Amino acid sequence: DSxxxxxxxxxxxxxxxxxxxxxxxxxxxxxxYWYQQSLDQGLQFLIQYYNGEERAKGNILExxxxxxxxxxxxxxxxxxxxxxxxALYFCASSARLAGESDTxxxxxxxxxxxx
Amino acid sequence: AQSVAQPEDQVNVAEGNPLTVKCTxxxxxxxxxxxxxxxxxxxxQFLLKYITGDNLVKGSxxxxxxxxxxxxxxxxxxxxxxxxxxALYFCAVRDGSGGSYIPTFGRGTSLIVHP
Numbered sequence: 192d193s194x195x196x197x198x199x200x201x202x203x204x205x206x207x208x209x210x211x212x213x214x215x216x217x218x219x220x221x222x223x224y225w226y227q228q229s230l231d232q233g234l235q236f237l238i239q240y241y242n243g244e245e246r247a248k249g250n251i252l253e254x255x256x257x258x259x260x261x262x263x264x265x266x267x268x269x270x271x272x273x274x275x276x277x278a279l280y281f282c283a284s285s286a287r288l289a290g291e292s293d294t295x296x297x298x299x300x301x302x303x304x305x306x
Numbered sequence: 307a308q309s310v311a312q313p314e315d316q317v318n319v320a321e322g323n324p325l326t327v328k329c330t331x332x333x334x335x336x337x338x339x340x341x342x343x344x345x346x347x348x349x350x351q352f353l354l355k356y357i358t359g360d361n362l363v364k365g366s367x368x369x370x371x372x373x374x375x376x377x378x379x380x381x382x383x384x385x386x387x388x389x390x391x392x393a394l395y396f397c398a399v400r401d402g403s404g405g406s407y408i409p410t411f412g413r414g415t416s417l418i419v420h421p
Contacts, residue, residue, distance in 0.1 A: 193349065233413040234396065247408050281349055295409065297349035
């Protein structure tokens with residue numbers, strides 16, 4: 192168990208809908224990362240937050256947004272969902288923004304199915 | 307820019323035999339290299355990392371990896387494979403000299419250990 196929790200584990204919804212995925216980082220970790228994993232695209236970095244502020248953006252669609260709250264948990268919001276958004280969404284956390292030996296620890300993921 | 311290649315989609319090995327999962331990387335500065343393992347329907351678990359120092363890095367579950375700067379490789383190895391090692395393995399790299407502190411992941415290699 193990495194100490195990173197994600198809810199829900201599974202989510203089934205319809206096209207055009209909006210969903211929110213939640214992540215709680217390991218105790219003491221300030222940095223949260225969101226990834227999308229699909230069969231054809233592999234593991235894609237979406238966005239990173241550090242202590243409440245957005246710090247890095249990857250291949251995140253404009254329909255997607257995220258935030259990190261004062262208690263350091265993070266939420267990923269996906270709107271106007273399309274079939275192609277079906278994937279596993281992972282959250283990871285690390286202790287600091289960047290460091291010599293900083294390591295990301297991953298949560299169990301949320302499996303999103305868009306019908 | 308940074309990138310990582312895992313040239314084999316799948317590696318098959320008999321239980322008790324040594325295993326190698328290959329990874330090559332490209333990065334502008336000093337490479338920070340990571341291996342993760344993903345079991346079915348689970349998140350990525352950290353196995354080991356190379357930051358500096360000894361080229362042979364030992365990690366969890368009896369795995370080790372050898373950093374080879376001249377060949378820009380970081381192959382994952384284990385002397386004696388177990389059926390329970392069957393999983394998806396990801397190599398990741400990030401630039402330790404600055405630049406992006408978001409690691410880039412390979413597409414993964416499926417390791418199948420036959421009884």
